[in-house]
Amino acid sequence: DGGITQSPKYLFRKEGQNVTLSCEQNLNHDAMYWYRQDPGQGLRLIYYSQIVNDFQKGDIAEGYSVSREKKESFPLTVTSAQKNPTAFYLCASSPWTENEKLFFGSGTQLSVL
Amino acid sequence: SQQGEEDPQALSIQEGENATMNCSYKTSINNLQWYRQNSGRGLVHLILIRSNEREKHSGRLRVTLDTSKKSSSLLITASRAADTASYFCATDAGSYIPTFGRGTSLIVHP
Numbered sequence: 001d002g003g004i005t006q007s008p009k010y011l012f013r014k015e016g017q018n019v020t021l022s023c024e025q026n027l028n029h030d031a032m033y034w035y036r037q038d039p040g041q042g043l044r045l046i047y048y049s050q051i052v053n054d055f056q057k058g059d060i061a062e063g064y065s066v067s068r069e070k071k072e073s074f075p076l077t078v079t080s081a082q083k084n085p086t087a088f089y090l091c092a093s094s095p096w097t098e099n100e101k102l103f104f105g106s107g108t109q110l111s112v113l
Numbered sequence: 114s115q116q117g118e119e120d121p122q123a124l125s126i127q128e129g130e131n132a133t134m135n136c137s138y139k140t141s142i143n144n145l146q147w148y149r150q151n152s153g154r155g156l157v158h159l160i161l162i163r164s165n166e167r168e169k170h171s172g173r174l175r176v177t178l179d180t181s182k183k184s185s186s187l188l189i190t191a192s193r194a195a196d197t198a199s200y201f202c203a204t205d206a207g208s209y210i211p212t213f214g215r216g217t218s219l220i221v222h223p
Contacts, residue, residue: 004155035213042201042215043156058210090155101146102203102211104155 003027006091006105012113013078013085021076021108023091029103031096032074036060037088037107046089049074050096078110086111117145117202117214125220132189134217136202137182145178146203146211147187156201159187194223 004025013019025032031050035043045058049068063082068074074093078085088109092102117138126132136145144163148156162169162178162185169176175188189196199218203211 006155033210040215043213045210045212048210088153092156096209101158101161102148102156104157106155107153109153 004091004093004103004105006089006108009106009108011108011110013110014113016080018077018079019085019110021078021089021091021110023074023076023105024072025074025093025103026072027093027103028071029093029095030071031094032068033092033094033102034058034064034066034074034076035090035092037090043090046076117204117212119200119202119214119217121217122215123218123220125222126192127222128192128194130192130221132192132196132219132221134187134200134219136185136187136204136214138185138202138204138206139183140206142180142204142206143209144205145176145185147174147176147185148201148203148213150199150201150216152198159200189219192219192221194221197221 007022033048034046037043044060047066049055065077090107091105094100094102117136120135146161147159150156160171160176162176173190178185199216201213201216203213
């Protein structure tokens with residue numbers, strides 16, 4: 001999927017547990033994004049990062065955390081504070097200049113046990 | 114709230130027919146993009162149209178943009194069963210951060 005790898009494809013979380021979703025890109029893109037997709041609600045932005053060691057909250061950041069220690073990697077942690085984590089999570093990247101398209105990974109389906 | 118909203122939510126057509134889906138948005142944009150998503154997969158970029166453009170073509174796809182009405186349309190001509198997917202518009206609302214609508218689910222019957 002365009003040089004972006006998300007893992008795992010399926011993930012199960014127990015109540016009170018933190019889980020981390022992996023996102024790696026080899027496109028040399030500066031910007032990376034995390035979106036959450038629920039049925040009938042489209043994609044909602046969780047966090048984005050324009051540069052290493054910097055990231056910004058999106059529309060639904062509560063209960064999530066991210067890090068950007070390397071240009072290639074942008075992991076997302078779903079914390080126990082996120083009470084409704086079941087969703088399809090999509091990572092994307094772009095070169096961060098105006099008028100640039102996003103490249104998406106194949107997604108991670110997170111479910112609660 | 115979402116910037117762009119697609120219409121209709123669902124569309125069912127026969128192979129060979131044209132499919133038209135629309136996107137309306139609320140605030141001024143720099144560009145508008147259309148993406149496709151097959152079930153359970155990531156999104157794939159189809160076409161980008163800038164705010165100073167009115168129409169763009171790519172193969173069987175035609176996109177129009179009317180900034181005065183804050184709307185765009187995606188036309189897929191001579192549709193095929195393989196076009197079955199969800200289609201999303203994404204607008205940047207001046208911030209270059211793409212914001213997605215809820216999508217149109219297209220089913221093309223063989």
